Amino acid sequence: MTMLVGLVLLIAGSIGTVGPSFAALPEPARLEEGHALYERHCTACHGPEGRGDGKQALSLSPRPGNLISAHTSAKTDQDLLKIIANGRPRTAMEGWKDRLSDDQQMAVLAYIRSLVRFSRSATPPPPAP
Ligand code: HEC
Numbered sequence: 001m002t003m004l005v006g007l008v009l010l011i012a013g014s015i016g017t018v019g020p021s022f023a024a025l026p027e028p029a030r031l032e033e034g035h036a037l038y039e040r041h042c043t044a045c046h047g048p049e050g051r052g053d054g055k056q057a058l059s060l061s062p063r064p065g066n067l068i069s070a071h072t073s074a075k076t077d078q079d080l081l082k083i084i085a086n087g088r089p090r091t092a093m094e095g096w097k098d099r100l101s102d103d104q105q106m107a108v109l110a111y112i113r114s115l116v117r118f119s120r121s122a123t124p125p126p127p128a129p
Pocket of ligand 1: 037038041042043044045046056060062063064065066067071072073075080083084088091092093094096108109
């Protein structure tokens with residue numbers, strides 16, 4: 001048992017020092033911040049659980065992405081942070097780099113990653129374009 005705890009701490013410790021992969025094991029405080037930012041800025045389009053079913057989503061074309069889909073999950077942190085920072089051309093997704101600090105953008109991404117892990121059912125198909 002002690003050994004197991006030691007092992008977990010060792011793994012957690014090494015992940016912590018690698019830097020960019022922090023999102024693999026977000027600290028509760030970062031998740032908390034990411035959650036608050038997400039609710040404030042992203043839920044209207046991407047929906048409370050990231051499924052792309054926010055209140056504003058119906059009126060948008062193309063529809064907001066389903067952030068817990070394999071399509072999004074397979075992207076690297078760098079890819080997604082770039083989209084969060086700069087937005088996505090020809091969609092309603094605006095860049096957030098002027099409104100959120102780098103740290104806030106990373107926190108919100110960590111929260112999105114956590115939605116995948118804790119979502120209850122299998123991922124539904126993304127909304128039709
Ligand atoms: C006005 C509606 C709107 C808001 C607000 C919004 N998004 Fe988006 N988002 C979109 C649309 C539309 C797309 C493009 C469709 C797609 O890429 O799947 C998109 C795409 C994305 C993608 C890319 C998904 C992928 O797989 O490439 C990410 C990541 C993302 N949004 C994160 C966020 C975050 C984080 C916030 C809040 C800080 C946010 N969005 C706020 C509409 C919105």
